[in-house]
Structures are given as structure tokens and as C-alpha cells.
Amino acid sequence: MVNNLYIVTPRGFCAGVEMAIKALTWMLKIYDETIYCYHEIVHNDWIVQKFKNKNVKFIESPEDLPSGSVLMLSAHGTAPKIEKSFNDISAIQVNAVCPLVTKVHHEAKKFTESGKQIIYVGHKNHDEATGALGVAPNSMHLVEKKEDLKNINITGGEVALLAQTTLAMSEWEPIMESAKNIYPNLDMPRKSDLCYATTNRQEAVINVSPLVDVVIVVGSDTSSNTKALVATVKNLGKESYRINSTEEIEALNLTGKNVAVTAGASAPDHIVQEIIDRLNPTKTEYFENTNETEYFPLPKQLRSDITSLSNFLLEVFPENNIDPEKSVNKDKNWTATEALSSL
Numbered sequence: 001m002v003n004n005l006y007i008v009t010p011r012g013f014c015a016g017v018e019m020a021i022k023a024l025t026w027m028l029k030i031y032d033e034t035i036y037c038y039h040e041i042v043h044n045d046w047i048v049q050k051f052k053n054k055n056v057k058f059i060e061s062p063e064d065l066p067s068g069s070v071l072m073l074s075a076h077g078t079a080p081k082i083e084k085s086f087n088d089i090s091a092i093q094v095n096a097v098c099p100l101v102t103k104v105h106h107e108a109k110k111f112t113e114s115g116k117q118i119i120y121v122g123h124k125n126h127d128e129a130t131g132a133l134g135v136a137p138n139s140m141h142l143v144e145k146k147e148d149l150k151n152i153n154i155t156g157g158e159v160a161l162l163a164q165t166t167l168a169m170s171e172w173e174p175i176m177e178s179a180k181n182i183y184p185n186l187d188m189p190r191k192s193d194l195c196y197a198t199t200n201r202q203e204a205v206i207n208v209s210p211l212v213d214v215v216i217v218v219g220s221d222t223s224s225n226t227k228a229l230v231a232t233v234k235n236l237g238k239e240s241y242r243i244n245s246t247e248e249i250e251a252l253n254l255t256g257k258n259v260a261v262t263a264g265a266s267a268p269d270h271i272v273q274e275i276i277d278r279l280n281p282t283k284t285e286y287f288e289n290t291n292e293t294e295y296f297p298l299p300k301q302l303r304s305d306i307t308s309l310s311n312f313l314l315e316v317f318p319e320n321n322i323d324p325e326k327s328v329n330k331d332k333n334w335t336a337t338e339a340l341s342s343l
């Protein structure tokens with residue numbers, strides 16, 4: 001049994017993950033066939049397995065897509081060349097990229113078109129980094145740590161700095177400061193590439209840390225923002241562990257400790273709740289750092305498909321009084337947790 005338990009807000013699903021999960025759920029409901037998804041729709045093992053059980057096949061290359069299939073592109077963003085290849089093969093293609101990842105793609109395009117070389121701070125082989133670097137492969141240079149800045153091949157010309165949206169502020173800031181010293185005219189986007197969900201969750205664990213001995217972060221090993229939360233706490237000299245299920249609690253030896261629980265942006269609510277129940281605290285408090293209200297609408301193609309389907313149903317079954325506008329707009333009142341429960 002733990003002593004005081006602080007349940008941190010915000011935690012868990014961000015607006016981009018909400019949108020992507022709901023979009024794939026809509027796809028399963030609209031198209032009665034296998035849905036292919038490029039990359040894991042979000043980086044969470046439980047969610048990926050849930051969709052696999054419902055006839056979603058996750059693929060890693062256009063070569064894996066049968067011709068004429070229905071395809072969804074994941075929340076992490078897809079390199080333009082790959083997207084084009086998929087376009088040539090798929091019958092229907094819906095892009096569930098998070099708008100905040102699209103923002104980074106636009107910046108990469110804009111800086112490249114203005115003749116700048118781009119330093120991109122991110123994690124090698126992470127789906128988001130792979131997609132972003134594919135926007136301008138000849139002018140983008142991946143940097144994972146500040147020491148890498150010495151090894152990139154930029155000679156002369158103007159330089160810009162971009163980042164993966166889910167970095168820990170503690171890994172991003174030293175690289176940004178070093179890059180500014182090396183390139184005094186360094187160009188950067190006016191608004192940080194680290195997304196609101198990443199920074200809000202990190203600020204919350206920074207603020208709760210003085211109250212506790214340990215911070216538990218719920219999420220999968222593949223989730224960059226989850227690992228960034230653990231790194232943020234450890235950077236403060238506090239204990240932090242990433243866990244994915246109740247079975248992992250026992251080994252952490254938390255008896256009598258004050259504990260905070262948070263979750264990465266792709267961790268489902270019910271797993272967080274099971275972990276909270278299993279911790280069985282003497283006292284529970286809610287630690288609300290920020291209230292998030294962001295909502296990202298479904299991808300345009302999907303909105304159009306849902307409206308067309310509703311129009312068709314209205315024509316065939318007028319007695320059902322379907323309002324096509326309402327069926328799309330109702331999405332705002334439907335949570336990803338409810339979407340997953342409906343499968």
C-alpha cells in the first residue's frame with residue numbers, strides 16, 4: 001500500500017491521439033473490410049492490439065499494402081514520398097496525422113524553400129522523426145544530443161532548427177542553446193515545436209515532484225512522450241518508472257511512499273485507473289496543473305465520407321431523420337475511450 005497518491009492532470013490522451021483513435025474507429029465502422037494502417041496508429045501496445053483484433057493490419061511500407069485497399073496514415077506523420085506511393089496503391093486513404101506534426105512538416109518545407117539547412121532534433125527511427133526528415137531529406141540533419149551538433153555537415157548558408165513534438169524539455173533546451181551559440185542567426189519557428197500536450201504533461205510532473213518520492217508514468221516503451229516524462233522527473237533527481245500494466249507495480253517496492261501517477265499521451269484511461277486501484281493508497285489527492293480543452297476534428301477525407309454516407313442513408317431511409325452535419329459534428333462529444341469501448 002502506498003501512502004499519499006497524487007493523480008496528476010493533465011495525463012493520458014492528447015487531442016491528436018483522441019482524433020487518431022476515433023478516426024480509425026470510424027473507418028472500421030464505415031468500411032466493412034480490412035483497414036490497413038501505416039505505422040502503429042498511436043504508440044500504445046494495448047490500443048494497437050485492440051485494433052488488430054478488429055481486422056486492422058499495421059504495415060511499415062507501401063510494399064505491404066495490397067492494391068485497392070483502404071488505408072489510414074498514423075498520427076505521427078508520413079514522408080511525402082511514402083504518402084505518394086501509398087496514394088498510387090490504395091483505393092481510399094485517410095491521413096490521421098496530428099495537426100501539430102503537420103505544422104513541423106510545413107516549417108521544414110518553408111525553411112527548405114528559402115534555402116536554409118535544417119537541424120532537426122529528434123529520435124532516430126521514431127515514426128515522427130522519420131516522417132519529418134522525409135519532407136526535405138537533402139537539407140535536414142538529425143541531431144539526438146548536443147554533441148551531435150559538431151558532427152553534422154553544414155558549411156555556410158543559413159540554418160534553422162526544428163524539433164520532434166514529443167521531446168523532453170530537458171533534452172531539447174541544451175541542444176537549442178548550443179545550436180544558438182554555434183549559429184548566431186539560427187532561425188526557429190515562433191511557436192515551439194514541442195506540442196502543448198508534451199509540455200503540459202512535463203510541467204505537471206515538475207510541479208508535483210516536490211510532493212512525492214516516486215512518479216509513475218503509464219505508457220508503452222514505444223511512446224516518446226511517455227519516456228520524456230520519466231526523463232523529466234529523473235532529471236530532477238527523483239525516482240520515476242514507466243509501467244504499462246498492474247503486473248509491473250509489485251517490483252517497484254512502493255510501500256509507504258508518496259507517489260504521483262501520470263500517463264503519456266497515448267495511454268488508455270482504463271489502464272491508468274487499474275494501476276491507481278492497485279496502488280491502494282492511504283489517501284488520494286488530485287493534482288490539477290492545467291486544464292486542456294484542445295480538440296482536433298477528424299481528417300477532412302473522413303468527414304466527407306461520413307457526410308456522404310449519412311446523406312445516402314437519409315435518402316434511402318428518410319424516416320430515420322439523419323442529419324449529415326450533426327453526425328460529423330457529434331464527433332466532438334465522443335471520446336476516444338468511448339470509441340475504443342464501442343469496438
Ligand code: SF4
Pocket residue numbers: 014015016017075098099100101165166195196197198225265
Ligand atoms: S503528443 Fe502532441 S504532437 Fe503528438 S499527437 Fe499528441 S498533440 Fe499531437
